[in-house]
Amino acid sequence: xxxxxLNVIEPVMEPGFTPPPEFLEPIMRKLAIVNDELQxxxxxxxxxxxxxxxATTVVRHQDGETLMTDGPYxxxxxxxxxxxxxxxxxxxxxxxxxxxxxxxxxxxxxVRPFRH
Amino acid sequence: MTTDDAxxxxxxxxxxxRAVAVLARVFGDLDIAExxxxxxFTIAVERWPxxxxxxxxxxxxxxxxxxxAIDRLRRExxxxxxxxQAALLLEQDEPKEEGPVADDRLRLIFTxxxxxxxxxxxxxxTLRMLGxxxxxxxxxAFLVPEPTMAQRxxxxxxxIRAAHIPYRVPRDADLPDRLRGVLAVVYLVFNEGYTxxxxxxxxxxxxxAEAIRLGRLLVELMPDEPEAAGLLALMLLNDSRRSARTSxxxxxxxxDQDRALWDREQIAEGQDLVRRCIRRGQPGxxxxxxxxxxxxxxxxxxxxxxWRQIVQLYDHLMRLAPSPVAAxxxxxxxxxxxxxxxxxxxADGLDLDGFGLFHAIRADLLRRAGRTDDAAQAYERAIDLxxxxxxxxFLRRRLTELRRR
Numbered sequence: 001x002x003x004x005x006l007n008v009i010e011p012v013m014e015p016g017f018t019p020p021p022e023f024l025e026p027i028m029r030k031l032a033i034v035n036d037e038l039q040x041x042x043x044x045x046x047x048x049x050x051x052x053x054x055a056t057t058v059v060r061h062q063d064g065e066t067l068m069t070d071g072p073y074x075x076x077x078x079x080x081x082x083x084x085x086x087x088x089x090x091x092x093x094x095x096x097x098x099x100x101x102x103x104x105x106x107x108x109x110x111v112r113p114f115r116h
Numbered sequence: 117m118t119t120d121d122a123x124x125x126x127x128x129x130x131x132x133x134r135a136v137a138v139l140a141r142v143f144g145d146l147d148i149a150e151x152x153x154x155x156x157f158t159i160a161v162e163r164w165p166x167x168x169x170x171x172x173x174x175x176x177x178x179x180x181x182x183x184x185a186i187d188r189l190r191r192e193x194x195x196x197x198x199x200x201q202a203a204l205l206l207e208q209d210e211p212k213e214e215g216p217v218a219d220d221r222l223r224l225i226f227t228x229x230x231x232x233x234x235x236x237x238x239x240x241x242t243l244r245m246l247g248x249x250x251x252x253x254x255x256x257a258f259l260v261p262e263p264t265m266a267q268r269x270x271x272x273x274x275x276i277r278a279a280h281i282p283y284r285v286p287r288d289a290d291l292p293d294r295l296r297g298v299l300a301v302v303y304l305v306f307n308e309g310y311t312x313x314x315x316x317x318x319x320x321x322x323x324x325a326e327a328i329r330l331g332r333l334l335v336e337l338m339p340d341e342p343e344a345a346g347l348l349a350l351m352l353l354n355d356s357r358r359s360a361r362t363s364x365x366x367x368x369x370x371x372d373q374d375r376a377l378w379d380r381e382q383i384a385e386g387q388d389l390v391r392r393c394i395r396r397g398q399p400g401x402x403x404x405x406x407x408x409x410x411x412x413x414x415x416x417x418x419x420x421x422x423w424r425q426i427v428q429l430y431d432h433l434m435r436l437a438p439s440p441v442a443a444x445x446x447x448x449x450x451x452x453x454x455x456x457x458x459x460x461x462x463a464d465g466l467d468l469d470g471f472g473l474f475h476a477i478r479a480d481l482l483r484r485a486g487r488t489d490d491a492a493q494a495y496e497r498a499i500d501l502x503x504x505x506x507x508x509x510f511l512r513r514r515l516t517e518l519r520r521r
Contacts, residue, residue: 002280090282091232092290113279 001087004094007110010081015054030104049082131174132248137220143203146273152185222285222337229298230281237272238301299347302330306351324355342393346403349389353409356382367510371418383413401437423452440466456484472501
């Protein structure tokens with residue numbers, strides 16, 4: 001079995017902006033179905049949603065000092081908005097879950113295997 | 117069988133895919149398989165001329181490669197290489213089986229053409245692993261520097277390993293999609309050979325031959341897939357016109373070709389495949405394009421071409437797999453039946469502005485419709501967009517002729 005992270009690539013939104021419920025509700029419904037099926041399959045490991053760049057801090061260590069900067073490491077129009085970690089027999093199975101999520105959410109999913 | 121270098125080279129090309137496929141299943145790793153097979157062939161080059169070619173060259177290569185791989189893995193396993201240990205463990209789990217299994221090559225094809233790899237990587241891997249072409253050969257064929265091609269292969273194999281791209285034939289539900297992907301890779305190789313996208317020569321025959329060889333392999337491995345047979349037929353029928361397509365280095369259009377130069381053997385084989393496909397009643401895009409090519413190959417002279425049947429086949433193709441390029445080809449056929457103006461009406465509605473062939477076809481239709489100025493403009497646009505030197509020269513000639521009038 002191999003672990004993969006499925007990153008949801010979503011557009012960066014204005015701070016405090018939430019899509020209207022009539023937009024979100026059908027997505028959340030579809031998402032719940034995929035989540036339930038993934039959990040039932042025994043291939044679910046961990047999942048979480050992430051806040052936007054406005055709540056992000058980058059930390060570096062330089063010359064004996066810890067430096068912090070406000071904002072994301074790379075500024076962009078898109079970012080990783082959430083992720084699910086799966087444990088599947090091979091890439092095909094992970095890609096299939098990614099396809100299910102992409103269909104439910106309508107966003108691109110980045111699939112990356114864990115190093116082992 | 118000869119035991120000279122040419123004989124061994126022939127065995128190498130014929131048996132490389134089979135041997136790599138078996139070893140990749142046994143050791144679960146393409147690199148190990150490829151290196152071991154390479155080593156076995158090196159030994160063959162040393163021994164066969166003196167000892168004679170073994171009764172089963174393929175079995176000899178596989179057995180030798182397997183022993184070499186095990187030796188190497190044992191050495192590396194002692195050095196605490198986890199990867200080698202895993203491969204060795206896998207090998208011990210496998211039942212001893214020296215004979216090649218057709219399915220192994222099928223697995224290898226689907227792995228090399230996996231949609232998670234870039235199209236360029238799929239082509240390179242397929243030619244390397246199944247075709248047994250060397251990296252310099254592939255680099256030359258695609259006019260890419262050798263280190264670039266080597267890097268492309270290394271990256272593709274690295275991704276197969278790191279991302280755990282499976283080594284198996286896809287399950288039934290995914291098979292139609294994945295098969296389309298495999299056929300597309302082979303057709304891409306053929307088309308790159310048939311009209312080299314850039315460079316001085318119009319045709320690179322070695323790539324066409326390689327694509328046809330891969331096409332035959334697909335038909336052999338998947339006899340129940342009519343689209344595989346359709347693709348092979350299409351390639352054979354197109355390739356049959358190869359020697360007639362150029363004359364003294366210049367491009368000759370289908371209508372002006374010396375049909376005596378067409379390869380009758382390839383035509384007979386292609387037509388036979390088309391007939392057998394049609395009887396199955398599961399038409400697909402490759403079968404229909406092959407059927408269109410078969411109609412052309414039936415015509416003794418260009419004037420004898422059954423354009424009505426060709427239009428019907430394009431109508432069918434457009435229902436099954438509509439694409440702007442198919443629509444453009446249909447416009448050419450419609451122009452033959454109903455005149456250039458009818459063809460132009462269809463062509464003008466297509467969104468193909470960045471495609472050289474679109475402008476070349478429009479130019480020809482405009483010329484035939486008597487719209488000389490518009491035709492000249494379209495030729496200029498086509499010349500700008502065409503990378504192949506032979507095709508560009510052809511278009512320039514057409515433009516000069518047009519201006520002379």
